[in-house]
Structures are given as structure tokens and as C-alpha cells.
Amino acid sequence: MAGNDRSTRRHFLKAAGSAALAGTITRVTLRPAEATPAMLNSAIRNVVGEAPLRNGKVKLDIPPLVENGNTVPMTVSVTSPMTADDHVTSIHVFNEKNPQPYIGNFYLGPAAGRAQVATRIRLADSQNVVAIAQMSDGSFWSASVDVVVTLAACTEEL
Amino acid sequence: MRRTSAIVAALLIVAAQTYAADIPQRQRRSGYSFMAPDTKAMQDDDTANPGMLWVLDGEALWNQRIGAADKACSDCHGDAKASMKGVAARYPAFDKALGRPVDLEQRIDLCRTERQQATALDYESHDLLALTAFITHQSRGMPIVPATDPQLAPFLEKGHELFTQRQGQLNLACANCHNDNWDKHLAGSAITQGQPTGYPMYRLEWQTLGSLQRRLRSCMTGIRARAFSYGAPELVELELYLMSRAAGMPIETPAVRP
Amino acid sequence: MASVLVNVPKRAKRGDIVEIRALTSHIMEPGYRRTAAGEVIPRNIITSFACRYNGREIFRADLFPAIAANPYLSFFTTASESGTIEFEWIGDNGFSQTASAAITVE
Numbered sequence: 001m002a003g004n005d006r007s008t009r010r011h012f013l014k015a016a017g018s019a020a021l022a023g024t025i026t027r028v029t030l031r032p033a034e035a036t037p038a039m040l041n042s043a044i045r046n047v048v049g050e051a052p053l054r055n056g057k058v059k060l061d062i063p064p065l066v067e068n069g070n071t072v073p074m075t076v077s078v079t080s081p082m083t084a085d086d087h088v089t090s091i092h093v094f095n096e097k098n099p100q101p102y103i104g105n106f107y108l109g110p111a112a113g114r115a116q117v118a119t120r121i122r123l124a125d126s127q128n129v130v131a132i133a134q135m136s137d138g139s140f141w142s143a144s145v146d147v148v149v150t151l152a153a154c155t156e157e158l
Numbered sequence: 159m160r161r162t163s164a165i166v167a168a169l170l171i172v173a174a175q176t177y178a179a180d181i182p183q184r185q186r187r188s189g190y191s192f193m194a195p196d197t198k199a200m201q202d203d204d205t206a207n208p209g210m211l212w213v214l215d216g217e218a219l220w221n222q223r224i225g226a227a228d229k230a231c232s233d234c235h236g237d238a239k240a241s242m243k244g245v246a247a248r249y250p251a252f253d254k255a256l257g258r259p260v261d262l263e264q265r266i267d268l269c270r271t272e273r274q275q276a277t278a279l280d281y282e283s284h285d286l287l288a289l290t291a292f293i294t295h296q297s298r299g300m301p302i303v304p305a306t307d308p309q310l311a312p313f314l315e316k317g318h319e320l321f322t323q324r325q326g327q328l329n330l331a332c333a334n335c336h337n338d339n340w341d342k343h344l345a346g347s348a349i350t351q352g353q354p355t356g357y358p359m360y361r362l363e364w365q366t367l368g369s370l371q372r373r374l375r376s377c378m379t380g381i382r383a384r385a386f387s388y389g390a391p392e393l394v395e396l397e398l399y400l401m402s403r404a405a406g407m408p409i410e411t412p413a414v415r416p
Numbered sequence: 417m418a419s420v421l422v423n424v425p426k427r428a429k430r431g432d433i434v435e436i437r438a439l440t441s442h443i444m445e446p447g448y449r450r451t452a453a454g455e456v457i458p459r460n461i462i463t464s465f466a467c468r469y470n471g472r473e474i475f476r477a478d479l480f481p482a483i484a485a486n487p488y489l490s491f492f493t494t495a496s497e498s499g500t501i502e503f504e505w506i507g508d509n510g511f512s513q514t515a516s517a518a519i520t521v522e
Contacts, residue, residue, distance in 0.1 A: 063196045067347070067416035068362035071484040073196045098482050099448045105478040106491070112474065113433035113494035119477075120484035122446070150346035205423035208486040211441045215419050365443070365485035 040094055040130070043101035047092050047132060048140045058091075058143040060131040069123045069149040076106075078115035078133040078141070088115040090134045097127040123149045177318055179337050180403050181351055188355045188407060189415050192341070192348040197362070201414035209291060209360040209412025212284075212367045216292025219285055225276030231289075234273065238296050246294035247409055248303040250398045252310050259313050261394050262290050263369065281388035287367050291358045294411040302355065304405035305398055317399025320392055326383025332396075347416065353404045354397065356413020363416065370397055422503055424517040428495035436467065436475075437490045438503050440513065446481035462487055462507035470499035479507075495521045 044053070061075040078088045087110045093103040106117045115133070123129070130144040190198060204210050220231045220238055235241040250259040253268070260268065266289050267278040279286035305314050321332045335344070336352035343349065357370040364372075371393045378385035386392045423437040440462070447459025459481060467475040475491045493501075503515045 063194055065194070067194050067197055070365050071200075071362040073200065075490075095482060099446070100480065100482075102478075102480040103482040104480060107476040108491075109474065111469070111472070111494055111496070112492050114492040116490075116492055117477075118488075118490040120488050122482050122484050205421060205437050206439060206488060206490075208439065208441075208488070210421055211419045211439065211486065214421065 037096060040096050040101045040128075043094055044130065044132065047105075047134070051138070051140050053132065053140050053142050055142060057141040058131050058133050060093075060129060060143045060145045062129055062145050062147050064145070064147060066123060066147055066149045069125070071120045072123050072147070072149075073118070074121050074129070075116065075118040076131045076133075077117075080115050080133075080135065082108075082110055082113055082115060084110045085136070087112070087136045088133050089136055091115070091117060092132045092134070093121075094130045094132070095121075095123065095127055096129070097125045098123065103129070123147055125149055176402075179322070179333060181337065181340075183406055186353065186404065186407055187340075187351055188353055188410065188413075189350040190356070190410060190413065192350050193414075193416065197414060197416060201356075201410070201412075207360070207412060207414060209358070209367055209414060212288045212291040212358070213295045213412060215284070216288035216290070216295075219289050220292060225270065225274035227273065227275040229274050231269070231274075238293065242293045242296040244297055244300055244303075246297040246411070247300045250305075250310075250394050250401065252307050258391060259310055259394050259398050261371075261397055262293060263371075264389065264394070266290060266293070281369060282372055287358050287369065290369065291367060291412050294358065294409065297409045298411055299408050301406050301408055302401055302404050304402045310398060313395050314398055314402060316392075317395035317397070317402075320396050321399055321403075326378065326381040328381040328383075330381045332377070352400065353407055354400045355404060355407050356410035356415065358411065359413040359415055361415050367412065370400075420503070420513065420515040422501075422515050422517050424501050424519050425495075426518070427520045427522065430495060430497075430521050432495045433492050434495050434519075435490060435492055436501065437488070438465070438467070438515070439486065439488045440505055440515075441486050442505075442507065442511070444479075444481065444483060444485040444487060448481070460508045460511075462505050462511060464506050465489060466504045467491070467493075468502045468504075469493060470497060471502075495519065497521050 057079045059077045061077070062072060066072050074093070076091050076093060078091065080086065080088045082088065088108050090108065091106045094101050095103055103121050104119060108115055126148045128144050128146055130142060132140055132142040134140055190201065201207055223230045232238070246262055249265070250261045251265070253260045263281060263286055266286065270276045271278050324331045332352060335349050340349050340351045354370050357373070358367050360367050361373070371388055374393055374396060375385035419441050421439040425434050428434050442462050443460060444462065445457055445460040447456065449457045451457060461481055461483070462479050465477045465479060466473055474493045477489060479487060498519060498521045501517050501519055505511070505513045
């Protein structure tokens with residue numbers, strides 16, 4: 001599986017790096033163990049319930065190769081006239097491999113004029129990010145992006 | 159006429175005190191140019207650049223009366239936009255009383271203790287970062303001035319030595335990466351030229367603003383050398399050398415870097 | 417000293433869709449990091465953000481540890497009337513912060 005290859009290689013590189021950098025004290029745990037795809041799925045189900053999840057309308061903009069997982073710019077936009085009868089009521093963003101699956105929930109309304117939200121997120125590893133929009137008619141639409149996260153080269157002791 | 163031009167030529171030779179392996183002027187590149195577009199965008203927009211939060215705080219501190227003297231920076235220096243313009247671009251500067259160069263952080267602390275009769279601020283403290291960022295920001299866009307003061311010459315030479323000496327368990331000199339191997343990659347990150355154009359800067363890795371000294375210390379730790387302590391003369395000498403090595407490059411403070 | 421940078425256009429025409437930005441300083445400690453001694457550093461994040469336009473909520477967000485430090489938010493609203501746009505951040509350990517900006521709509 002592609003995901004396993006990446007994590008094995010990452011682990012090897014980290015081990016090789018650690019051997020070279022004797023005495024490293026890393027302050028941050030790199031692979032917090034708790035995240036699983038099952039958690040992501042149940043988090044999505046919490047929002048969506050049994051309703052079908054349709055592809056489309058949602059655009060998730062994240063750089064495919066991220067310079068630092070601590071601060072990743074992300075923009076979610078949803079195609080919608082944003083009228084009283086037809087608008088986005090909320091956007092929910094999830095991740096696959098952080099310690100927990102939620103990133104943020106954003107609540108809009110027709111006054112927004114444009115269904116677009118930007119923020120900066122943290123990604124603990126290369127992974128999938130999923131954005132789900134709920135519309136005023138109760139339908140759910142989603143998009144997902146596969147993001148590769150690189151680390152900074154040097155460890156630091158404060 | 160000929161004598162004047164000889165003097166000018168001599169001054170220019172002194173002014174352009176460069177070292178053989180320095181990156182030639184036309185090849186100098188800021189760390190900005192090595193970044194991905196999204197990170198560049200974070201720096202470019204003052205309404206979205208996290209470093210600007212410290213610049214704003216610094217402005218408030220600039221106007222705040224403190225210490226036994228109950229003075230604010232503005233009481234002596236007025237509007238920083240005017241009085242501090244160009245200052246950071248020529249730091250570190252020689253301090254007569256101490257007989258050695260000081261960086262901007264040390265200058266701020268000297269003002270606080272001697273003029274405002276207040277306590278000095280620690281490196282990487284919020285307030286010192288904010289004041290340094292605010293003052294340096296007033297030089298944004300201005301070219302870095304090389305160290306022409308002859309009193310600085312021995313310290314500049316020391317800084318050059320520090321930059322080129324191998325050290326630490328990995329036995330690396332700054333020059334090995336930043337003169338000889340810039341634009342290659344180390345563990346997925348670009349190796350930059352190590353130009354100090356944007357300090358204090360918001361580093362994504364730190365998730366906060368930090369000084370050049372913090373960055374130098376973390377580089378030294380990275381090559382498994384014992385890092386100089388905050389405020390050590392060696393770090394100021396290194397900064398002095400780095401600034402001269404970057405002469406002509408515009409200040410970007412507050413920069414954003416990965 | 418928590419600082420805030422909000423950006424609202426000073427003037428707009430009625431019906432214009434305008435972008436609003438809010439940036440605030442906050443460590444957003446995720447609650448998963450450990451000290452060198454191995455102890456978990458407790459979570460300390462902003463948990464929610466709300467924006468009101470002349471008292472009417474126009475945008476709200478739930479924030480989680482996956483939101484980066486010094487949280488930045490950009491969103492849109494339709495310029496409808498002159499008045500005040502208010503921002504509110506609420507978080508762990510009783511964190512509460514507000515800011516506001518004026519908008520003139522012609």
C-alpha cells in the first residue's frame with residue numbers, strides 16, 4: 001500500500017537521521033499513534049449521518065507538497081449561488097492521520113455571498129484531507145486531497 | 159581630480175570588504191526565493207503575515223512609558239517611521255562604551271537599562287521580539303549596508319572565521335552548506351544561502367517569531383556543535399559578518415520561512 | 417499581550433461581496449506534545465470564533481488542535497449596511513478576546 005511505503009521510508013530516514021545526529025532530543029512526537037481511517041470515517045458519519053456523500057461542488061486547495069506540516073495554508077470553496085433558498089450552511093474539514101480526525105467546522109449562511117473559507121492547518125504526516133459541505137437542501141458534497149508533508153531538516157534544543 | 163578618485167577607489171575597496179568565497183552580489187538570493195508559492199504568499203500580505211502581530215505589539219511597546227525614568231522610546235526617538243528608518247539595515251553597530259559591536263536586541267536593552275532605567279528583556283521574550291521586529295520593519299525594503307566602520311574590521315574578520323570554521327560532531331562549517339551547496343536539498347528542505355534579510359522572522363517550524371540568534375543556535379545544534387549562548391559576542395560577530403555578506407539585499411522583516 | 421490583526425474593507429458598495437480576515441496570536445497547544453521529560457503539555461487552544469455584522473452572526477467556526485498556531489481565518493460577507501463588524505474568539509482556560517472594525521457601505 002502506498003501509505004505503508006511512505007511511512008516505512010519515513011521511519012527509515014528518521015532512524016538513519018537519528019543515528020547521524022547522536023543525542024537528538026525531539027520535543028515533538030512525530031507519529032502520535034491514535035489516528036486511524038476508522039476514526040476518520042466515524043467522524044464523517046457524525047456529521048453526515050446516513051446521507052449520501054456526493055463528489056463535486058467542493059474545491060479543497062492545499063499545496064500538494066507542504067514545506068512544513070506545522071502551518072499549511074488551506075482554502076475550501078463551494079460552488080453555490082448563496083441565496084436564501086440555495087446556500088452552503090456549513091463546511092467540515094477532516095484529516096486522516098493526525099491524532100484526531102477534526103480540523104474545523106465553518107458555519108455560513110446566505111449573507112456570506114461566497115462560500116469560501118481559508119485558514120492554516122497542521123498536518124502530522126503525509127495524508128488525505130477531506131472537506132464536506134452541507135447545503136441548505138440537506139445534501140452533502142465532498143472533496144479530498146492527498147498531501148505530502150516534509151519536515152524541517154534540523155532538530156532544535158531550546 | 160586623480161587624487162580624489164584614488165581616495166574614492168581606496169574607500170570603495172575598504173567598503174566592499176568581501177571574502178573570496180562570498181556569494182557574488184548578482185547571485186545573492188533571499189531565503190524567500192527558495193520557498194513554495196503558498197509560503198511566499200503568507201509573507202507578502204501584511205494582513206495575513208503572522209509576524210505582523212509582533213510588529214503591532216512592538217509599536218504599542220514603543221509608545222509605552224516604562225522604568226524609573228518613566229520614558230517611552232518615542233519620548234526620545236519620536237515617530238519610529240522616521241527615526242528608525244534605515245537603522246536595522248546597518249546593524250550590528252559598534253558601541254563605543256563596550257568597545258565591540260552590538261546587535262539591535264542588545265541596543266534596545268542598553269537603551270532600556272541606561273536611558274529608561276528599566277529591566278533588560280531576554281532574547282526570544284515576546285516584548286524584545288516585538289520591539290526588534292517593529293524597529294527592523296521600519297527598514298523594510300531598504301538595502302543592507304555593509305560594515306564600513308573600521309572599528310568593526312576585527313570583529314567582521316572574527317565573524318568570517320566563525321562562518322568558515324568546521325565544528326561539531328558533523329564537522330561542518332556554515333560555509334559548507336550555505337556557500338558551497340545552496341540550492342541543493344537537505345532532508346527535503348532547500349538549503350538556502352543563509353541570508354539574514356528577514357529577521358526577526360516567523361518560522362513555521364517554531365510556530366512563532368524568532369531572532370537570528372535563535373536560528374543560528376538551532377543550526378549549530380543541528381550540526382551537533384555546542385551552540386553559543388544567547389547574547390554571546392560570537393553570535394554578534396557572526397551576524398555582523400552575515401549582514402556584510404548580504405550587503406545590498408533588501409530587508410524583509412517580518413519574513414516568513416518554513 | 418494577545419494581539420489581533422483584522423482586515424475589513426473600510427468602504428464598500430451595497431451588495432459587494434467582501435473578504436474579511438482575522439489573525440490572532442495564540443499558541444494553539446494541541447495537547448499531544450511532550451516535554452523532554454516525557455510529560456504531555458496540556459491542550460490550550462482557541463475552540464471557537466464568531467463574527468457578527470451589526471449584531472447578526474455572519475460566520476462561525478469550531479477550531480480544533482489541527483488549526484495552526486496564531487490562527488488565521490478568511491471568509492466572505494455581503495456588504496449590506498454601514499456599521500460594525502465584531503470578532504470574538506473563545507478558548508480553553510477561559511480564553512476570551514474580541515475585536516471590531518467599522519465598515520461604511522454606500
